[in-house]
Amino acid sequence: MPIKHAGFYALRKAKKNALRNSRVIVGLKRLEKKVRAVKVTEMGKDTISMISQAFDKAVHAGAIHVNKARRKKSRLMKALLVKK
Numbered sequence: 001m002p003i004k005h006a007g008f009y010a011l012r013k014a015k016k017n018a019l020r021n022s023r024v025i026v027g028l029k030r031l032e033k034k035v036r037a038v039k040v041t042e043m044g045k046d047t048i049s050m051i052s053q054a055f056d057k058a059v060h061a062g063a064i065h066v067n068k069a070r071r072k073k074s075r076l077m078k079a080l081l082v083k084k
Contacts, residue, residue, distance in 0.1 A: 017062075024063040028054060028072075035076055051076060 002008050031054055035047070055069040 020061070021063040024058050024061055028058055028064070032072065032076065036079060048077070048080070 002011055031051065035051060038047075052073050055064075055073050058064045059066050059069045
């Protein structure tokens with residue numbers, strides 16, 4: 001438990017942020033699984049832009065690190081190119 005009074009507010013904020021971040025991360029994992037399972041013929045430019053947009057939003061929200069988002073996007077694009 002926090003000792004200072006402000007620590008209680010910080011703890012409450014940390015819990016709220018952790019909950020939000022976990023929701024974002026779970027959503028990204030679901031999206032990644034969905035993309036890896038879909039056939040290439042069904043993939044379009046809109047899906048690719050949707051993937052990159054989702055990762056960029058997660059970075060902007062502070063849920064994941066910039067380099068992790070770049071690495072994930074790169075590997076997904078590479079996986080899509082290999083499927084062809």
